[in-house]
Amino acid sequence: MAKSPLKKVAAETVPSPKASKNLPTPIKKLTPGSPKLALRQKDDVIASITDQCSAYREEAESSANLMLAWKAKHDAVVTLLEESMEALAMQTKAINGKGMVNEDNRDHLTVRQNSIALVTFDKQLLEEKVGVMHTSEDESASQPCKGKIHQLQEKLAAKQQQQSQSAQQLEGVGVSLPQGVLQRKASTLNQIHRPFATSFGDEVHLD
Known part of the structure; x- marks a missing residue:
């Protein structure tokens, strides 16, 4: 120590x-x-x-x-x-x-x-596409109807023109037909063209 x-x-x-x-x-x-x-x-x-x-x-x-x-x-x-x-x-x-x-x-x-922003944007696009599809469907569905109506209108105009020409020919020749025969003819024509006439509010009268 x-x-x-x-x-x-x-x-x-x-x-x-x-x-x-x-x-x-x-x-x-x-x-x-x-x-x-x-x-x-x-x-x-x-x-x-x-x-x-x-x-x-x-x-x-x-x-x-x-x-x-x-x-x-x-x-x-x-x-x-x-x-x-x-x-x-x-x-x-x-x-x-x-x-x-x-x-x-x-x-x-x-x-x-x-x-959320992407989903919202996709939803808007989907709504626009659905609207376009509905519009296309409406147009595609109405297009044949429009074409058919136009064809019927042309046929009806042709029939009316044909009837007018027939009446003029009868008047020119001077042939007199009984009134009952003309009425039956007019009734027959109206029955034939009634589907076309009723679609456009026009009916053939040969009185």
Whole structure:
């Protein structure tokens, strides 16, 4: 075990200038030739050194206690700082997690909005296509009817023209037919052309 500096101080014969105020006053030099005085001087020196060692020991213990107190305070501050840093790290991690969740939700919301916009656009296109299809169907269905009606109109006009020519020929020749025969002829013609005449509100009369 290494020797303490206090023991080195005890080995010295001259008091240190840092001696405590409680130390005894310096011993006066004795005149040589007096054994009792020499023994007394020796005892006084030993007592003075012992008191000086005790004072140094007390001062060293006080300094050690002060250092221990400072070390305890330092350790407490370090522990508090470490706990604060851990709590701050946990809060930062939680905030980052919330930020990532919010970012994911924002991305999902953007995707859904884009999907809704696409569906709306597709719906509009579908409605337009359905309208065009209905219009085409109506036109394609009515086209044959229009053609047929036009054909019937042409046939009816031809029949009417033929009847008019026949009447004119009869008048030019001067042939007189009984009234009953003409009425039966007109009735027969009306029955033949009735499907065409009723479609257009026109009926043949040969009276």
